[in-house]
Amino acid sequence: MVEKGIELINADLAEELLGKIERNSPAFFESIVLDLLSSMGYGKGKVTGRSGDGGIDGFISQDALGIEKIYFQAKRFTGNTKVSASMIRDFVGSLDLQGVSKGVFITSSDFPQDTEKVLAGTHKSIVLINQSKSLSLMIQYNIGVSVEKIFEMKRIDSDYFPED
DSSP states (O other): OHHHHHHHHHHHHHHHHHHHHHHSOHHHHHHHHHHHHHHTTOOOEEEOOOTTOTTOOEEEESSTTOOSEEEEEEEOOOTTOOOOHHHHHHHHHHHHHHTOOEEEEEESSOOOTTHHHHHHTOOSEEEEEOHHHHHHHHHHTTSSOOOOOOOOOOOOOTTTOTTO
């Protein structure tokens, strides 16, 4: 029951979080993505996105020394607007131009159904993160949210009762 209650609370929190994301600028969403990737344990990064950014909104170091970079594209859409297959192809092309093989494409909406077909033709390692996954990760890594209350769940310590 507790787990189900937490799922419901997190679903409501995700909806509220989405509303906040949609009311802020696409540039702010790019900084959210950088914060999220940093919180997930990657190294330092930078938002580079701007008009005419060549399809790359930023990068994050895969390691603490910054030897290998992962480039990202962040698309903050509102309403029913979805990422198109051509946007994904453009991102793959942008990674080619940068000479890198790893990328993250994250959106506040969703991807088309044929996305796997688009990515099947490339040797690049690209992770796609849609709305539900991005909101879940933001909650998990405390991006834009804070802990309100912590509950402890207890069970019998069977080691305490040796004669049982």
